Amino acid sequence: MEETMGSCKLCGRASPVISSVIGVCAECLRSRGGEALSIAREAHAKYRAGLGLPVTPPRAEEGVRCSICVNNCVIPESGKGFCGIWVSEKGLLKTVAGVDASIGYYYFDPLPTNCVATPVCPAATGKGYPKYAVNPRVEHGFYNLAVFFAGCSLDCLFCQNWEHKDMVAEPESRKRPVFNVDELLRAGLNSKVTCVCFFGGDPGPHVVFALKFSRQLLKEARERSFVKRICWETNGLVHPSLFKEMVKLSLESGGIVKVDWKAWNPWIYEALTGVDGVKALEYLKTNVKTALEVWNERREIPILVVSMLLVPGYVDEVEVANVAEYVSSLNPETPLILLAFHPNHLLRDLPPTSTRHAMKAYEEAVNKGLKNVYVGNEWLLGNYY
Numbered sequence: 001m002e003e004t005m006g007s008c009k010l011c012g013r014a015s016p017v018i019s020s021v022i023g024v025c026a027e028c029l030r031s032r033g034g035e036a037l038s039i040a041r042e043a044h045a046k047y048r049a050g051l052g053l054p055v056t057p058p059r060a061e062e063g064v065r066c067s068i069c070v071n072n073c074v075i076p077e078s079g080k081g082f083c084g085i086w087v088s089e090k091g092l093l094k095t096v097a098g099v100d101a102s103i104g105y106y107y108f109d110p111l112p113t114n115c116v117a118t119p120v121c122p123a124a125t126g127k128g129y130p131k132y133a134v135n136p137r138v139e140h141g142f143y144n145l146a147v148f149f150a151g152c153s154l155d156c157l158f159c160q161n162w163e164h165k166d167m168v169a170e171p172e173s174r175k176r177p178v179f180n181v182d183e184l185l186r187a188g189l190n191s192k193v194t195c196v197c198f199f200g201g202d203p204g205p206h207v208v209f210a211l212k213f214s215r216q217l218l219k220e221a222r223e224r225s226f227v228k229r230i231c232w233e234t235n236g237l238v239h240p241s242l243f244k245e246m247v248k249l250s251l252e253s254g255g256i257v258k259v260d261w262k263a264w265n266p267w268i269y270e271a272l273t274g275v276d277g278v279k280a281l282e283y284l285k286t287n288v289k290t291a292l293e294v295w296n297e298r299r300e301i302p303i304l305v306v307s308m309l310l311v312p313g314y315v316d317e318v319e320v321a322n323v324a325e326y327v328s329s330l331n332p333e334t335p336l337i338l339l340a341f342h343p344n345h346l347l348r349d350l351p352p353t354s355t356r357h358a359m360k361a362y363e364e365a366v367n368k369g370l371k372n373v374y375v376g377n378e379w380l381l382g383n384y385y
Helices: 026-031 033-051 164-169 181-188 204-224 240-253 266-273 277-292 317-330 355-367
Strands: 086-089 092-095 101-110 143-149 178-180 193-200 229-234 257-260 304-310 336-340 373-376
Touching: 026 033, 026 266, 033 164, 033 266, 092 204, 101 164, 101 181, 101 193, 101 204, 143 181, 143 204, 178 181, 181 193, 181 204, 193 204, 204 229, 204 240, 229 240, 240 257, 240 277, 257 277, 266 277, 277 304, 277 317, 304 317, 304 355, 317 336, 317 355, 336 355, 355 373
Parallel strands: 143 193, 193 229, 229 257, 257 304, 304 336, 336 373
Antiparallel strands: 086 092, 101 143, 101 178
C-alpha cells in the first residue's frame, strides 16, 4: 500500500496516521482542544454545506426544539435538524418521510451474518436457546431482517455507509427510498426471520418509528410463538428515556444493544464526528450505565456490546483504555469489540488499522479489567505503519 504523509497544522509533525482532512494530530487535539477543533471543523462544514444539511446543530431563536438526541436542535420554520430527518413545519416537528414511515431500506440477511456482536450473538452461538434462539448452535437457514436507516445524529468523517446522507439530502422533487410500519411488519413476521437489526446511518433519528414497529412485531410474534430478537447498532446518543425503551425491547426479546463508542477524549470525538464531544460523552456514559443496570435480568445473552473503530492515529490505545476502564468499572463482563478501520468517505488518506495497533488496543482493554474483548474485521488488518 502506498504510504501518504499528512501533517499537523499546529505542531508541524508529519506522519502516515495524521489526516490532512482533519488537519491536526491526536496529540494537539488532546492538548490544544479549542484551537485544534477550529481546524478540524472545517472538513465537516464544507461537506455538509455541499449537501444542504445544517453545518452545526441549529439553534434558531424562534425554532422548535427536538429532544430526540444529544444535539437538541432548535429547528427554524421549514428547516432541518442536524440529522436531516426531522423538520419544523408550522411550529410542529415531523419527519421528512411522513407519518409511520422512514427513509432507508431493508433486506433479508442470511444467518449467521457479519454482526458486530457475532461472538455473543444467539444467531451465531445458540446463546439463550430455546427461549431466544431456534438452534443451540448456529441458526442456519434463518434470517436477520436488516433495517438500514438513512440519516444520523453524527457526521463521521470515516463513515462506512456515507451514502445514507445522500438519501436524506435528496431534494423533495426526487423520490427517496421510504418504507412504512405495515410493510416492515409483513417482512418481520416471516417465520424464517429470527432477529431484526436496526442500523444505518443510525436508528437514533428514527427511534420513534423503530420503537412503534418493534412493539407491534413482538406482540404479534408472541401470539404466534415466534422468536424475534430486537437488536440495535447505534452511536448511543438518543435521549436517555428513549434509550431505556430500546434496552427494554432488546431485553425481553433476547436482542442486543450494540453501542459504537467513537472516542473517549471529547476533542477527538468532535474532530471525528462533528458534534459536541463533551455532551456526547455524557449521553454515552448515562446510556451505557442504563443498559448495564439490567444485566442480571438476562445473563445468558449480554444486553450490551460496546464497539470501537480503531481509526489510525486518532482512536489509539489511549482512547480504548479510557473507554474500557469506564465500562469495566460498571461491569467487567461487558463485551468490547475492536473493529478494524478501512479508509472510506473523507478519511481516505489514512491507512487501514495495523495488527500492531489492534493488539495494543486489545492489551489495554484487557489490562483495564474487561474479560470479553474481541478484535473484529481481522481480514482488514495489516502491517501498514
